[in-house]
Amino acid sequence: MKNIFLILFILITSFGSSQECNNVLSGKISDFHDNSTLENATIKLIGTNKFTISDKQGNFKFEKLCDKTYKIEVSHIACETKIVSIDVQGDTYDVVIKLEHHLEQLSEVTVNTTVTRKETKTAQEAVIKASEIEEFSSGSLADITETIAGVSSLNTGNNIVKPIIHGLHSSRVITMQNGVRMQDQEWGMEHAPTVDVNALQEITLVKGASALAYSGDAIGGAIVLKPSRIYKRDSLFGKTIASYNSNNRGYTFSSSLTKTFEKGWYVGGQGSYRRFGDSQAPDYVLSNTGLDFKAFSVQAGYRSFEQSFNVYYSYVDNEIGILSSAHIGGIDQFIQSIESQQPATIRDFTYDIRDPRQRIKHHLAKVEYQKRFSNLGKFTLQYDYQSNQRQEFDRRRGEFRGVPSIDLLLQTHGLQSKFLFDSNSNRKYNVGIQLQYQDNFADPATGVFRLIPDFERYDMGAFVTSEWELNNDYLVEGAIRYDFNHIDAQKIYRDFRWEERGYQEDFADIIVDEDIAPGQLLTNPLYDFHNISVALGAKKSFGNHEIALNYSLSNRAPNPSELFSDGLHQSVARIEVGNLRLGKETANQLSATYTYQNSKLNLLIEPYVNRIDNYIFIAPTALGIRAQGQAGFFFEYEFLSTDALIYGVDLNADYSITENISFQNSTAFIIGDDLDNDEPLIDMPPFNTRNTVQYQNKNWSNLSLGLTSELFAMQNNFPDYNFLYTVPSTGEEVLVDVSTPPSGYHLLHFNSSIETKLFKKNTLEIGFNIQNIFNTNYRNYLNRLRFFADEVGRNFQIQLKFNY
Secondary structure, three states, X not given: OHHHHHHHXXXXXXXXXXXXOOEEEEEEEEEOOOOOEOOOOEEEEOOOOOEEEOOOOOEEEEEEEOOEEEEEEEXXXXXXXXXXXXXXXXXXXXXEEEEOOOHHHHHHHOOOOOOOOOOOOOXXXXXXXXXXXXOOOOOOHXXXXXXXXXXXXXXXXXXXXXXXXXXXXXXXXXXXXXXXXXXXXXOOOOOXXXXXXXXXXXXXXXXOHHHHHOOOOOOOEXXXXXXXXXXXXXXXXXXXXXXXXXXXXXXXXXXXXXXXXXXXXXXXXXXEEEEEOOEEOOOOEEOOOOEEEEEEEEEEEEEOOOEEEXXXXXXXXXXXXXXXXXXXXXXXXXXXXXXXXXXXXXXXXXXXXXXXXXXXXEEEEEEEEEEEEOOOEEXXXXXXXXXXXXXXXXXXXXXXXXXXXXXXXXXXXXEEEEEEEEEEOOEEEEEEEEEEXXXXXXXXXXXXXXXXXXXXXXXXXXXXXXXXXXXXXXXXXXXXXEEEEEEEEEEEEEHHHHHHOOHHHHOHHHEXXXXXXXXXXXXXXXXXXXXXXXXXXXXXXXXXXXXXXXXXXXEEOOOHHHHHOEXXXXXXXXXXXXXOOOOOEEEEEEEEXXXXXXXXXXXXXXXXXXXXXXXXXXXXXXXXXXXXXXXXXXXXXXXXXXXXXXXXXXXEEEEEOOOOEEEEEEEEEEEEEEOOOOEEOOOOOOOEEEEEEEEEEOOOOOEEEEEEEEEEOOOOOOOOOOEEEEOXXXXXXXXXXXXXXXXXXXXXXXXXXXXXXXXXXXXXXXXXXXXXOOOOOOOOOOEOOOOOOOOOOOEEEEEEEEEO
């Protein structure tokens, strides 16, 4: 029996040892983008000690392999490691394994990288990283972008702030949040972007050819907001930020958490809450300037290099108090407010938000799918939906107490598809089409004549952007875009306004019902706009120097506010009148950029000139003031157009004095001319310069100390819209000055932070900042409420940031 078992054992082992293990496996490692070969890739047979390196042609080879399925790990510098299974049955040749190998994608796959993908290569581009955004966790988007040279802010009080780029704002500056163009009735000067800055990882200001991929009417530029990046690894991470402001006794809390999986799946969420009481000027309380802000967002999806999809939803609920003294009952109170230099209403501090106030609720939902095709490029398909409800409350009595005076619901559906052809790294093309439908409903239950009417809007855009790298020193960008806009409105006019504007002669054909109500008529204005936009840029590099030239032709159709406004706008306490005669704006912009960089100095200088035909702006009417029912007398403004010339220069400098001490400067100078009336344009930013000295020592718990100086000169170039008014009580004729800008001012700020490790992978950063150190009294020319009160005084801020 023993001999039988011995014979069986010899037979079995001899059969196993005679199994064919002389197979050859060979193949090639190539780039997924353009099929180019990758040298020096490491190829390992998992579970064995065999590995090899690809040669100059990307070839690799293994010998003496058995008939079985092998798991192979392939890695290469700047590439994501890839594991594939290959079934070897006899000699196996011509296996192709493709990796992603493009430096511009590094920021998406490498956790600790400082590389940032540029949206445009020839135009000036400013990128604000997460660490800088977090310093403004209690602020607005415009507060952050204002740190960029050439970017100012347009304010309505201290909580409604929107960006101005080279003197242009509102519909001329678009905001892209997570790939979606924000549609939050941004056309109004006092309608700030409904954005939670604590949900952002990066903010990029884009101009030039690449901006046409977002919109053709972004005459001022596009502000691209990006959420936190998703990494393909098994991880759980997040952060929590809490801060307190002494001036308005305001507190902010924000927290985010993301779970990622090695196979590419992920899910995450983020939420923020801000509660501010009344802000305080150096000498008095700014009554009714509180804020109650709530926001959250969630996302989930799958991400690999070859394909990905993302589902995203965000919600913002923002209630903003409007300075009580800005809501005047008549022109007498306005004159008194100017002469006294103090608000008409000063109450004790409170967190309560009274009327007048704004309430904005914004929903955003997005579904996106991306697919990469080998040796071709990336396809993207996206659908998004937005719902924006804006309510503005006045001081009302009786049955309408607590009922908004303005109640607008804007719903937007968007569909876009694009294909990025990037297989040739020297020549790239981005082709896309965008469709959008909007429906605006102005609720008549307010009992107030509607400021903005019901309307439907249809938009279609198609674009091609391209980038050609001629050699290491020359780069050229180009883009062309076509946009079609159709507006279908249902607008009621009061008879006096229809006749006053002279519409009977020019627009009699749009009247639907001449007697829809006593003294009112119903019209159906229809508008079609066809716009062509073009951009071309070139860049030349030589040593430490770089020069770029950019030209762009942009067109913008007038928005519904500019066309149809008619009534009292509560948040700015003025009557606004639209203009049916407005045509599209056409902007021809030329800019040059000079950049110098060495180990210590980064310098950027950008002069620009922008000729805009049919430039649309809002200014006081010849009448100046008008009675508005029982609400009293209010300033009356109308939308006008002119040919304009806007030109200026931006300067950015960053100099490393020592290893730990640096100096930064950003300076902007701009002039705006009304060519038709031979006078300055209204609401142009004054000369301003910002200087910061920063000390940083990573060896001392990453200690950071900084002192910032901001100088704003008086705006000496302004149009004269002053008018004479006879005071009823005295019969005295007085000059009402609505034009003269306030004096210039200088502010000093301090910032500091220190970081400590709590656990192995967790850190706590403690920040202490002071804004307006010397508690300076000043008024901002670009604040719509500057007539009624000073700006905010000194503020101490404490911030805690916990990374986990």
